[in-house]
Amino acid sequence: HTQLRGDQVVVVSNREPYIHDRDEDRIVIRRPASGLVTAVEPIMRACSGTWIAHGSGSADREVVDSGDRIAVPPGHHDYSLRRIWLSQEEERGYYYGFANEGMWPLCHVAHVRPIFRESDWEAYKAVNRRFADAVIAEARSDDPVVLVQDYHFALLPAMIREKLPQATILTFWHIPWPNPESFGICPWRREILQGLLGSTILGFHTRFHCKNFIETVDRFLEARIEHEHAIISHGDKETLVESYPISIEWPHPLESSGWPSISDCRRRIAELLGLAGETCLAVGVDRFDYTKGIVERLHAVERLLEKRPEWIGRFVFVQVASPTRSMLDEYRDFQGLVGRLVDRINARFGTLEYIPIRLLAAHHEHRELIELYRAANICVVTSLHDGMNLVCKEFVAARDDDQGVLVLSRFAGASREMREALIVNPYHVEETADALHQAATMSSEEQRERMSSLRHTVSEFNVFRWAGRMLSDAARLRLRTRVEARV
Numbered sequence: 052h053t054q055l056r057g058d059q060v061v062v063v064s065n066r067e068p069y070i071h072d073r074d075e076d077r078i079v080i081r082r083p084a085s086g087l088v089t090a091v092e093p094i095m096r097a098c099s100g101t102w103i104a105h106g107s108g109s110a111d112r113e114v115v116d117s118g119d120r121i122a123v124p125p126g127h128h129d130y131s132l133r134r135i136w137l138s139q140e141e142e143r144g145y146y147y148g149f150a151n152e153g154m155w156p157l158c159h160v161a162h163v164r165p166i167f168r169e170s171d172w173e174a175y176k177a178v179n180r181r182f183a184d185a186v187i188a189e190a191r192s193d194d195p196v197v198l199v200q201d202y203h204f205a206l207l208p209a210m211i212r213e214k215l216p217q218a219t220i221l222t223f224w225h226i227p228w229p230n231p232e233s234f235g236i237c238p239w240r241r242e243i244l245q246g247l248l249g250s251t252i253l254g255f256h257t258r259f260h261c262k263n264f265i266e267t268v269d270r271f272l273e274a275r276i277e278h279e280h281a282i283i284s285h286g287d288k289e290t291l292v293e294s295y296p297i298s299i300e301w302p303h304p305l306e307s308s309g310w311p312s313i314s315d316c317r318r319r320i321a322e323l324l325g326l327a328g329e330t331c332l333a334v335g336v337d338r339f340d341y342t343k344g345i346v347e348r349l350h351a352v353e354r355l356l357e358k359r360p361e362w363i364g365r366f367v368f369v370q371v372a373s374p375t376r377s378m379l380d381e382y383r384d385f386q387g388l389v390g391r392l393v394d395r396i397n398a399r400f401g402t403l404e405y406i407p408i409r410l411l412a413a414h415h416e417h418r419e420l421i422e423l424y425r426a427a428n429i430c431v432v433t434s435l436h437d438g439m440n441l442v443c444k445e446f447v448a449a450r451d452d453d454q455g456v457l458v459l460s461r462f463a464g465a466s467r468e469m470r471e472a473l474i475v476n477p478y479h480v481e482e483t484a485d486a487l488h489q490a491a492t493m494s495s496e497e498q499r500e501r502m503s504s505l506r507h508t509v510s511e512f513n514v515f516r517w518a519g520r521m522l523s524d525a526a527r528l529r530l531r532t533r534v535e536a537r538v
């Protein structure tokens with residue numbers, strides 16, 4: 052990040068990296084289950100700057116100073132977190148409404164119909180305006196570097212650009228971008244595209260999403276597109292559309308303090324879940340979201356037990372799912388549906404001693420997830436559509452023994468890089484069930500070959516590389532703007 056030394060970096064995201072909650076007379080600090088925070092926090096720790104986010108914890112207001120700021124991480128104080136307070140109404144319209152009932156299903160094309168309410172759109176615009184005002188108030192110069200995160204803030208880049216024309220605005224879209232036909236159903240498609248084109252750089256995880264975005268602009272806006280360099284000119288402004296596959300920290304921050312041995316992890320998890328000695332353990336870790344393919348993977352487990360009864364009593368699948376967006380019917384209904392499906396499969400194949408599927412519907416600490424990843428024989432990621440997916444990378448990072456098999460959906464951005472996984476179409480139950488069997492019977496040599504190659508990829512293309520590439524592109528464009536201004 053040295054190329055931006057001396058420049059001010061401001062991050063905007065909906066979710067905060069640290070949440071302060073009141074637990075009777077104590078304040079507890081939580082880290083949210085979010086791929087975005089996992090990915091962006093290391094940059095902020097390295098650059099020290101300001102992170103602007105929605106203050107959502109019950110004790111958040113008690114710990115900030117009069118500027119609504121707090122130095123984080125707790126005990127380290129590397130950068131400053133500025134909290135924006137949203138009313139319930141704002142949160143309902145902007146976050147639950149437009150962002151999560153409109154944009155999220157719109158971009159994931161996961162057969163959940165997006166809902167577009169005029170009132171949600173109004174709230175979305177108003178909240179984007181509030182965050183833009185906060186960025187402008189934080190700016191100490193006319194050209195800060197602003198990192199805008201995700202689909203909650205599609206309008207923010209143009210709003211910032213209007214007041215700070217010299218700012219370098221890097222917008223990263225953490226979810227997929229659909230094709231023009233799919234995106235075109237959004238009533239405010241033009242406003243959203245124009246908002247995003249306020250960015251200096253617009254990043255997606257894959258080239259495929261970049262291509263979809265460029266085609267969407269081509270279809271709905273008057274813009275000049277230089278296909279060769281992926282540059283869109285709209286008005287007098289240029290936006291570079293580029294792919295930056297996100298990743299995780301490597302080495303893992305918990306690794307330095309020494310991980311418990313694989314056999315200890317295995318013993319503890321076996322004890323916790325009452326597993327028999329020879330059990331093949333498969334795990335899934337997700338937010339409890341309908342795009343993650345949890346139902347499809349349960350069907351695959353059921354099919355495995357049905358077509359290969361030798362696994363009954365010896366194959367256990369653990370699904371860790373942290374409840375998310377539970378305010379929305381779609382999410383509550385989905386949690387209910389998964390619960391009923393698990394009960395049905397367990398009733399069909401389970402006995403007093405054997406429970407084939409364990410659903411742990413709760414947020415887990417990172418070290419608990421590491422323990423589970425290290426205890427598992429198989430990690431199952433079957434997203435129906437996923438920008439990237441970090442769980443598969445976390446699993447690989449946790450396996451310094453070069454063992455364990457990854458079953459990965461071809462519809463997760465990660466499948467483009469992680470070729471040595473067993474790649475499946477999650478909609479194809481038979482294929483996924485067969486992949487589970489293949490994983491469960493894979494020789495230790497083959498596991499080692501695949502896993503060491505995956506580990507090489509993730510260690511090489513880690514989150515520092517993601518941030519580094521984006522920031523060095525930003526530095527290059529800043530330099531060019533300065534040179535051009537002099538001419």
Ligand code: ADQ
Pocket residue numbers: 083084085086087089090225226297336337338371372373413414415416417420437438439440441442445
């Ligand atoms: P998410 O949809 O949140 O992220 P993902 O990339 O898998 O998906 O990240 C989830 C994170 O939450 C992981 O770090 C995981 O460990 C953690 N997590 C999940 N379940 C948990 C639980 N029960 N308890 C504790 N932690 C849990 C969005 C996009 C992705 C993209 C990321 C980053 O949807 O496609 O990879 O942003 O860009």
